[in-house]
Amino acid sequence: MPVDQKFSAIRKGLLEYLVLRIVSGTTVYVPDILKRLADTEFATQEGTLYPLLSKLRREELVDYSWQESDSGPPRKYYRLTPTGQSYLAELDAYWALINTTISSLGS
Amino acid sequence: MQKVITVSLNGNAYQLDEDAYTRLSRYLDQSAAALANNPDKAEIVADLEQAIGEKCARFLNAHKTVVTGAELHQIIAEMGPVDGDPGPAAADPKTTAGFGASTGAGAADATGAAGAAGVAGGPPPFVSRRLYQISDGAVLSGVCNGLAAYFAVDVTLVRAIFIALFLVTGGVALLGYVVLMFVVPYASTSEEHAAARGLPFNARALVERAKQKYSQYQNGEWRGARDEWRKEWRRMRAEWRFERRRMRTEWRTHWRFGRGSAAPGAPFGAGGATAAGGVRPAPVSYITHVIIGTLLAVLGIVSAILTIGWLLVLMSLILTGAVMGWTLPHGIPFWAALVVLVVLYSCFAWPIRALRHAAYASVGSYHGAWVEAWNGIIACAVVVTVLWFGFHHETEVRELFNQFVHWWNSVIGGNLGDWT
Numbered sequence: 001m002p003v004d005q006k007f008s009a010i011r012k013g014l015l016e017y018l019v020l021r022i023v024s025g026t027t028v029y030v031p032d033i034l035k036r037l038a039d040t041e042f043a044t045q046e047g048t049l050y051p052l053l054s055k056l057r058r059e060e061l062v063d064y065s066w067q068e069s070d071s072g073p074p075r076k077y078y079r080l081t082p083t084g085q086s087y088l089a090e091l092d093a094y095w096a097l098i099n100t101t102i103s104s105l106g107s
Numbered sequence: 108m109q110k111v112i113t114v115s116l117n118g119n120a121y122q123l124d125e126d127a128y129t130r131l132s133r134y135l136d137q138s139a140a141a142l143a144n145n146p147d148k149a150e151i152v153a154d155l156e157q158a159i160g161e162k163c164a165r166f167l168n169a170h171k172t173v174v175t176g177a178e179l180h181q182i183i184a185e186m187g188p189v190d191g192d193p194g195p196a197a198a199d200p201k202t203t204a205g206f207g208a209s210t211g212a213g214a215a216d217a218t219g220a221a222g223a224a225g226v227a228g229g230p231p232p233f234v235s236r237r238l239y240q241i242s243d244g245a246v247l248s249g250v251c252n253g254l255a256a257y258f259a260v261d262v263t264l265v266r267a268i269f270i271a272l273f274l275v276t277g278g279v280a281l282l283g284y285v286v287l288m289f290v291v292p293y294a295s296t297s298e299e300h301a302a303a304r305g306l307p308f309n310a311r312a313l314v315e316r317a318k319q320k321y322s323q324y325q326n327g328e329w330r331g332a333r334d335e336w337r338k339e340w341r342r343m344r345a346e347w348r349f350e351r352r353r354m355r356t357e358w359r360t361h362w363r364f365g366r367g368s369a370a371p372g373a374p375f376g377a378g379g380a381t382a383a384g385g386v387r388p389a390p391v392s393y394i395t396h397v398i399i400g401t402l403l404a405v406l407g408i409v410s411a412i413l414t415i416g417w418l419l420v421l422m423s424l425i426l427t428g429a430v431m432g433w434t435l436p437h438g439i440p441f442w443a444a445l446v447v448l449v450v451l452y453s454c455f456a457w458p459i460r461a462l463r464h465a466a467y468a469s470v471g472s473y474h475g476a477w478v479e480a481w482n483g484i485i486a487c488a489v490v491v492t493v494l495w496f497g498f499h500h501e502t503e504v505r506e507l508f509n510q511f512v513h514w515w516n517s518v519i520g521g522n523l524g525d526w527t
């Protein structure tokens with residue numbers, strides 16, 4: 001089994017965490033999120049990202065605002081809510097814990 | 108020759124050939140089916156439509172207005188399959204496979220589509236020309252720019268004509284400019300920019316259209332088209348109703364949380380109510396823009412006249428104790444009449460103000476601010492002109508003014524001097 005397939009479920013599970021991290025900086029437009037992820041192992045598509053963002057919004061972790069665009073209809077710009085910020089801090093801590101565990105195992 | 112189908116992707120029109128149309132409707136149907144249990148289904152589908160629209164724009168320019176099947180195939184490959192309900196049922200292996208496969212498939216399709224796009228020329232596009240304001244490279248508001256695009260002449264020429272007209276007519280042309288500013292909508296999408304410039308009206312396009320109409324007639328399609336049109340009209344009316352309701356709630360939150368938060372860009376914290384509702388500012392049609400522009404100008408003048416009338420009544424009440432010659436009935440004190448006047452004024456002024464704010468909200472934040480500023484200037488101008496005219500031509504108004512001055516001098520003790 002190729003390595004990338006071995007971790008496909010983990011990558012999928014991590015996507016939410018990564019999106020929260022990307023959104024935590026400045027406000028971002030969906031194509032920007034896709035571009036940030038495109039060159040990584042986590043490259044994804046609109047078909048996956050839009051449902052994920054709508055789920056995160058229902059959970060009140062992210063929110064969006066409309067911004068006018070010069071070249072088309074208004075665009076949704078996403079950013080982290082205060083709830084999302086504290087949740088992301090927890091996720092960061094837990095991820096650090098996992099990393100320590102992994103590196104502490106083995107020689 | 109290929110038949111072209113015009114579709115609306117989240118409120119913007121795109122022209123697709125038949126193959127592209129079939130592919131797109133299949134993809135959107137599949138997406139809707141995958142999201143069947145998702146409470147945000149409509150919003151996600153709208154997001155997907157907008158994303159597809161933006162990807163389509165990449166393939167379109169002034170000389171190519173139709174999206175081909177191959178291009179749409181590439182777009183859909185980039186979009187990827189829509190993840191189903193993120194609940195327990197979502198753990199199907201199909202979606203997980205999307206990760207590795209997607210980029211590879213996209214690249215393969217890109218080469219295929221590039222080859223196909225070279226061959227598919229498409230029929231000559233026919234774009235009906237419409238007058239828009241174009242803000243790119245505008246000096247004031249973009250009216251001249253839009254006129255230049257409409258008549259396909261240099262913008263400098265239009266500006267020169269406007270300035271000449273302004274000088275010759277002694278400023279009346281400026282009024283014309285302001286009216287156009289209100290009434291003519293802005294071109295914001297590439298589709299509207301194309302329509303603002305139009306394409307040369309050539310005989311071939313005309314014949315093509317006539318042919319298309321004739322074949323539709325022969326196939327009895329016109330009946331279907333009529334029903335389609337009726338359906339569309341009903342849908343538009345429903346949209347209008349929805350839009351009115353949305354604007355009402357929107358300007359309410361807008362005014363409650365202060366003017367800094369412009370209408371369509373719902374603020375993150377304060378505008379939570381709007382954002383939570385998941386409503387987006389639906390792009391309004393050309394004719395709606397025209398109606399709103401006219402409405403704004405008319406409402407501005409009406410409210411200015413209302414204010415003047417109210418001020419005159421108020422002044423006559425304060426100065427003579429009677430409302431325009433009509434004395435107060437016995438037993439009604441002066442202050443009660445004042446309160447009644449204020450209440451009456453708000454009863455009339457409030458709905459007008461509400462309408463105006465609703466109209467601003469639908470025009471959009473940036474242009475809304477412009478419209479609002481001009482509206483204020485127009486209202487001030489009307490007030491000043493009417494007062495000036497009244498002062499110079501109506502003796503009653505001048506007397507009222509003088510009485511006011513006397514009253515001011517006696518009550519406040521100031522010295523405003525004699526105005527006559």
